[in-house]
Amino acid sequence: GAVVSQHPSRVICKSGTSVKIECRSLDFQATTMFWYRQFPKQSLMLMATSNEGSKATYEQGVEKDKFLINHASLTLSTLTVTSAHPEDSSFYICSAKYPGDRGQKTQYFGPGTRLLVL
């Protein structure tokens, strides 16, 4: 149980284009999902918290107009990198809060998406 998928696993795009990454909870409903970014040899950094049916909350320094998050259903959150530039090249990974985890606060992660902007 508690499987999270992410699509695509890898994407290469031209500078100036937009890229959409999907995060799905396959066997549970996730009211809250999280988006992280990881640059080489650095730790996973939380970008934003995605709440079903409401606006995402972004961490300090993350541009909400640059990284559009939509959590339209209980099993799907999307991250769109708009007008991507080479400095947006990174590893993006999502996680989902598992309902009824008895306060364990465990997050279940997708396998991540490697974005390369040329």
Next chain:
Amino acid sequence: ILNVEQSPQSLHVQEGDSTNFTCSFPSSNFYALHWYRWETAKSPEALFVMTLNGDEKKKGRISATLNTKEGYSYLYIKGSQPEDSATYLCALGPNDYKLSFGAGTTVTVRA
């Protein structure tokens, strides 16, 4: 964002040997410490959630201890096997689910 440090960054261990590594974190306002195992091209897998000072948890040959007063946790692998090769992440979690991760310790088990 809380400062979480892991050491060493990487280590190599011979198959059958035991090893351990450290996660350090600020001891104030502690809520929970998470350990994840992350194999290449897979999703990070939750290993342990630790909340109480002195906690010790075990899953097979892997165990972890927690000292919240001094701000550290150790992860131990007993009798390492090739399938233990992975990056082990620790993350500090306040009560709002926002995890602050360390950069990980990458373990390579040599046959």
